[in-house]
Amino acid sequence: MRLLYPEPMTGEGTQVATASADRQAIEDVLALVRRHGGRATPARRLLLNALFGSREHRSAEELAAEVHAQAPDVHLSTIYRNLEELERLGVIDSTRLGNGPATYHLASAAHGHLVCEQCGTMIEVPDEIFEDLVRVADTQYGFAINPHRFAVTGRCATCQPRPNQPKT
Amino acid sequence: MRLLYPEPMTGEGTQVATASADRQAIEDVLALVRRHGGRATPARRLLLNALFGSREHRSAEELAAEVHAQAPDVHLSTIYRNLEELERLGVIDSTRLGNGPATYHLASAAHGHLVCEQCGTMIEVPDEIFEDLVRVADTQYGFAINPHRFAVTGRCATCQPRPNQPKT
């Protein structure tokens, strides 16, 4: 009935252990959750573990898979509910890239996304490239752009309609 | 069994007739379709009618509803197939705003979109505000942005955290 918590030394063999710095960050997040009337549950911890474990973009299903590796009966809907909660608290960002599932990552690793509408390649870009757009949207429309929640679509370098063989 | 075609003078009473300029444009599109090996079908015409009828953004279902007003048995999947086809031919653009259904509009009415992630308000903006972003993405990443296919999310003027709430 217990031992659901990620114990300090679990990482034997295949499992990549969460770094201790992350471990601390996770506790901080849980403290934040508690401060907002929430509770620290195993599922929550495991999800945070997965989120902190690697900084990459992952879909709800992928995160669920990771959580399941340690607690197979955490339900998908629980994952979704916790992701929603964590997003409300500003801990993570969710981004909808193209038509596929939404992807989630820590808000601290914030950045924009360029997604090729042909091959699906995703390029992470620093927020600075949105500076001008942000400014114009603000001054002209009073609109505050959040560059982390949407994907900029277009064609990546290799998928562009080439001027076929311009200069041999 | 017949009379599915929008006859030249149908617009009596409640139905808003498609303007004759649009009527011409529709024929042009159909000519284009034919040139690409496609055919001019009643469903196609009605869908174009709906698209030209008003320049606003509409979802597949909304367009279907409009088509159904004149031909109730046009199937939704036919709408989707035709929308897809028309997009391939460059006649229309589809844009995914937020989580809802995709919206479609004539490519000739091309523009960008700012969507408030709180109230859902959508602001149409001229392509020019993307100029800088387009340039930077191109020079730095070789990425050719298409500003018509995605929505820029953020907070509209009325949904922004007010300045009288200094987050102390």
Next chain:
DNA sequence: CCCGGATTGACGCCGGTTCGCAATAGCGAG
């Protein structure tokens, strides 16, 4: 007028996400 291929309607499936409900379990108070 005929024929082949484009198009259609019917139907059901799909992936991603959400909802309703009853059971479970944090955690602060006592």
Next chain:
DNA sequence: CTCGCTATTGCGAACCGGCGTCAATCCGGG
């Protein structure tokens, strides 16, 4: 340590937009 309140969970089914299959139907060039 126990208790109780309520947040949270598991479960399953619903939901939603969209797409695939297939046989029947229609367009339109010859």
